Amino acid sequence: MNEFQIHDDRRREHPAPDHDVIIIGAGLSGIDAAYRLQESDPTIRYLILERRANIGGTWDLFRYPGIRSDSDIFTLSFPFEPWRRPEALAQGPDIRDYVTTTAAKHHITEHIRFGQHVQTADWDSTTDTWSIVADTDEGEVTYRTRFVYFATGYYDYDEPYTPHFAGIDDFTGTVVHPQHWPADLDHSGRRIVVIGSGATAVSLIPSLSERAAHVVMLQRSPSYIASMTQHHRANTVVRKVLPAKAAHQVIRTRYAAVTAAMVHGLHRFPKIGRKLLEKGVAKELPEGYPVDEHFSPSYNPWDQRMCMVPDGDLFAAITDGRVEMVTDRIDRIDPTGVVLTSGRHLDADVIVTATGLQLLAFGGIRIRVDDAEIKPHDRFVFKNHLLEDVPNLAWSVGYTNASWTLRADMTARAVAKLLRHMRSHGYTHAYPHLGPEPMAAQPLWALKAGYVERSPEALPKSGTRGKWRVRHNYYRDAVDHYLDDVEESMVFG
Known part of the structure; x- marks a missing residue:
């Protein structure tokens, strides 16, 4: 056959x-x-x-x-x-x-x-x-x-990514990864340490800070974070003038073009881009805030994905004192919080491991x-x-x-x-x-x-x-x- x-x-x-x-x-x-x-x-x-x-x-x-x-x-x-x-x-x-x-x-x-x-x-x-x-x-x-x-x-x-932290089993509070957030977790009035500095952390922290007693954003190294305007006047005008689908295409095209130009420009001129991004962060924070320590990454812009925050909500929470930025390494976790290599202890009732995917x-x-x-x-x-x-x-x-x-x-x-x-x-x-x-x-x-x-x-x-x-x-x-x-x-x- x-x-x-x-x-x-x-x-x-x-x-x-x-x-x-x-x-x-x-x-x-x-x-x-x-x-x-x-x-x-x-x-x-x-x-x-x-x-x-x-x-x-x-x-x-x-x-x-x-x-x-x-x-x-x-x-x-x-x-x-x-x-x-x-x-x-x-x-x-x-x-x-x-x-x-x-x-x-x-x-x-x-x-x-x-x-x-x-x-x-x-x-x-x-x-x-x-x-x-x-x-x-x-x-x-x-x-x-x-x-x-x-x-x-x-x-x-x-299975999200969660690195091993020495002593994590000794912690008497709650440990949670954002990918598996418990629906019944009440964080009102609690001290929270969020480990991570990516998109998940910068989205999560301003919301947590509205009801928590205090929130610490603990990062091993900084990320680029920029503020994005939530309500652009041009969008309102386009929507009033054009039908819904046409307006959507115009707005969509504009945002795609702006993002592409920004990415290309930052890749082409990384030193200038770094200065502009850090200057933008400094404008959002109180005078004298240590921007270099917490918002100056070791890599060039867009070597990693950039974190965008709506109308600077993270910066506002830092300015109000609801959120504290800490750039350090974890030595171990003990029953009441996080011990850093610098010797500082971060008291915590909840530890959030926003450590990635x-x-x-x-x-x-x-x-x-x-x-x-x-x-x-x-x-x-x-x-x-x-x-x-x-x-x-x-x-x-x-x-x-x-x-x-x-x-x-x-x-x-x-x-x-x-x-x-x-x-x-x-x-x-x-x-x-x-x-x-x-x-x-x-x-x-x-x-x-x-x-x-x-x-x-x-x-x-x-x-x-x-x-x-x-x-x-x-x-x-x-x-x-x-x-x-x-x-x-x-x-x-």
Whole structure:
């Protein structure tokens, strides 16, 4: 029996899959993908598998006080659904409601199955289908689809990063990580030490300080922190003059341009950028405040993601005395608080370990192609979302120096274009292939952030040339997307 006959027999044994596309994840990326797929082809048969019981992804998982976007909401929101509230940095519950409402409005919710914890994704080349296995309350369920779209984010939903602190088990108060914030935690009148200086810490601390007796922001080293105006007068004018969707596009474009210009300028002139950022912080704080000690990082601007605070709320809390900045190292934790290497003791009733995330690509789902396991860090990424030699698979991953959705939406539109091309030519599989010429590898994210440096093999790798190189430049990517040749470096069949 020849190979064609074997494949033909296998195809007769397995009927056509029930779904054209399965999207894994019902957060911002998953809902965006669903919208773009059904916009491109209203007849497409797609399904969203969501592990949790609700829509929202990150914005449903994180419930700590003060959670908000760490980039402007106008570019973080969907380009096709206007963000109608006025603030630039939006509160987490408002973002969650926005995503949920958008999914319902565009009839996406009816395509979601909740409580589906996907474990494996297996590609069968004899039938050109993926088998997706998920654990549910009713047991294991298998789905078959032509194409799989990972909208799973980039971090571990179960295990955040918490370094070992000597003596932590001796502490008699409450220890909590923001990723698993207890709904019943009452911090009123309590002394709180927040360990960390990233986006989570600067979002959490001003909110905690409204009811806590005192809050200490304990950082090992400073981060760049800048104030962002919440209500821009130009936005109000644009919304009065233009219809909602047109106004949203204008405002979104302006924020994207301003962010891109800021990032480029700070990278191009880091010394000037550092001085301007430190000068901006000094204006927000009392005269003589030690800005150099607490707000002057050792790295250049945007070597790590910058923390934005709405209308300087963190600086206001410091000025009012509700929040104290401490830059030092932890020696140990004792029953009543934190002992620093300087010898100082920070009394605490609650210790918050805002120490970061654990990187996890593809939601930790085991991917196999014809029974051979795929290790993501062994593969190059093509056009920012396709995986080298892996058929009919896309991964949505956003920017590190701009809003996540800018790239997530570009990815969704690119996948919709690829599927149209496959459908018009009768193709049942497609994948990018590097070819015989070797190519050097570089990290997918060139950030010096702890969560990236701790897990160098968690993510796929970027190439160094052409569409194999992963850039973090929205406007250059947008040009490439507009001029994209869908057949470049692709294998179809």
